[in-house]
Amino acid sequence: MIRQGFILCLTLLPFISLFFIAPSMGIENNEAIVHTVGLTIILSGINVWLATTFAWWLLWTESRWKHVLEWLVFLPLFIPMLATLFGLYLILAEVGLIGTYVGVMLALLVVTIPYSIRLAYNGMAVIGRPLLEQARLLPMSRRVVYVLYPLFSRTMRTIALFSTVILLSQFALIQLIGAGLIPTVTTELYQSYAGNNRSLALSNTWMLILFPVVIYFLLSGWNRWMVRMLKGRLQ
């Protein structure tokens, strides 16, 4: 009990800083918030889709490329972020995607997808092939809706959450690839960390911390509702 208490205290201790000074209210940059929400939804969606399909494919494929491809999608995790960034800029500039939503999306996808695939693959491994094998007998749509979705909803939530957190951590990437034209909560707020107004910086920190929390609760609620609805339909 004491040990547990100690661990909990250490984990939560840094959050004390949030209460040192009163945060300033009234930073409302709607454009940045809209962008962030938009990017979060699209990015999470694509990540969930691509990662689960890829993990599913990995699980069943007999292809001799399996191991090569497994490594290929895993490899980006080992390449330092800043190293990829400048190369990405040159590539995307060549294609004319600098300063566009699509370019930023693509760059974000590059940094999030390896994590998502890992999470998805681990999630499937936990459920195990035998259970999933039975699901394969069902037609595609029924398989996804009645078996895979309920089984993976937690993994999907984690993937979405991870993508959100990584998105919220990107300053250099969004600023450079987005050419400053796609402000997100992070890029807007990063300036305040460097600025001289502590309570503004603190209120921004609140925002960065609360954003994933809100996403988490929304997704949990959505999951619960969906699963309950599906169960109801089955009965």
Next chain:
Amino acid sequence: MLRSSVALTILVSLFPLTALLFLGIEATGTDWGALLTDETWRDSFVTTLYVVSVSTMLSLVFGTWLARTVVKQRWRFTSTILKIPMFVPHIAAAYLFWLLFSGANGFGGIEANERDYVTVILTYIWKEIPFVFLMMLGTYEQLNRGYVETAKTLQLSPYAQFKHAEFPFLIKPLLDSTWILVAFISFAYEVPALLGVTYPKLLGVLAYERLSTGLYLEATAPYAVALIWTCLVGFGVFVSYLMTASLRRRIERGVRR
């Protein structure tokens, strides 16, 4: 449908490798001799090694220990709380620690912005323990208790029990987490930029600054350093996975059965 999204995923994954190629092109023409003898880069390299190894080691040890204890003792609530820091963005975490340890709020005699990089390491540990914890949690939850029971019946010492009945199953997730952490921490910018010192800087900060400040605008050295570091990490990844390959394969087969 499935195939097209698999192809798309592969295309996206090819981007970073192509980016590395561009990086290589940018780095040509670097005076490698001068780079290796440059004291600023060297000091930064040594400090980075120190910060990376200490924070990675500690995160791994604590993360694994916590996962093990949580599963053993069935601490459901603690397990939930422990995951929280993972969902705090790095920038925000760095700022929290900066507030906690700077100026008048200096906490427990530790101060931000000092040369031992204690606060940087603390931030990373706080952020990465939950990550390791999560990676290990799955493994521990699936761990076949039979092996531990066998080891106990054989009256092995607790250390030997861990070594023979648990550790072999941890190799894969441990390796994964190690290299992810090393790659991430070694070239990150935000945390050391906020909590670090003027000299020596960590590699990520130094490279980023050399690329953006006037004098070095056309310099190839930062690209070269990024490339060298990536190669080093890549080499480490390759060797460590190769060395444990046969062991891991044996265990995977065992688990599947």
Next chain:
Amino acid sequence: MKKWRVLFATFMLTFVAACGNEQAVEFSDSFEAAAESANGSTVNLYMWGGDEGINSYIDDYVAPRLEKSYDVELNRVAMDTAEFIRQLSLDKKADRQVGTIDVVWINGDNFRNAKEAGLLRNGLTERVPNATLLNETAQQSDAGTPTEDLELAWGNVQFILHYDAAKVDNPPKSFEELRRWTEDNPGRFTYPEVTDFTGNAFVRHLLYERYGDELNQNVTIEDSFWDDLKTWSPNLWKEGQTYPKTLEQLDQLYASGDVWMTMGFNERRAEGEVVNGIFPKETRALLLDHSIASTHFLAVPFNAPNPDGALVLIQELLSPEAQLVKQGPEYWGDGTSLDLTKLDANDQNAFEELGDGVTYPNSEQLLERSIPDYGPNVIDTVREEWPRVAK
């Protein structure tokens, strides 16, 4: 199988289609033509965004005016100067002829770099009518680099220190006294790293104290100078173990009372901070032996997508009304780049009536002690050699 081939093909096609290099957009021939073609367009102004006063000057004052007089929408993009210069140089590398940036706020070594890398357009003076009102000395050179019509002066400021009079009883009067003051008050003074614009300028003031103008002819800084600077360290904030990365971080230390002095270009910069309660109430100006005068500029990148909009924006920013509001205490307090003698009597009067703030230095003394900046070579040398002080 078929489906993913189709997908792959479309993907490659988009690549090929996008690769065709676009032609750069040129300026219109006259300002009138430019104003007409810019009508209804958006212009992207890239500038450092760390100051609320400056930001709201652009967003709340300039943008509505531009919309009203020219029907041009102003989009301010906050980005560090070095960052957008890097972006432009990457654009150059990738041969991106139609970029994103229309106007940049720039000066000093960043300008020197941009000029050397060929990132800016020339011919601004003949295209912007208000350029005739500019102060010619200010317009001529940017910290030692000839402007050569690649940029137009936007503001004119001087370097100044500020201190908290509630804590500092006998403020130093010279740089030598400042050093002795740090000995008496250890930990209460520091300056930003020399990669920062302001930190570098502080070290240049110390250089001027020792070398005067000489350094311009021959940029060699003796080891003894750096050894002397190192003697400051034990008495600086955190014993000189680390320095604030940026001026804003120094300001933050000053605002929270950790250090008792701050510094910066723009002699009027503290007024707004005091009014907003960020800086201590008793903040006062501290003018030492000499003060570098610095001009900052506006420029148009080689790949500006809307160069005509850029001209219209610059014309507006250099108008006497906009310059007057800029110098006033309401938003920014940035000194005008216009030559007051070229203005009509009304405008001249308006500038004179702006008056003084409590944190302003004595303007006559300030002018007396004003010195021109060293060239970018000195900035580079300081950047290269200073790290031994921080070691």
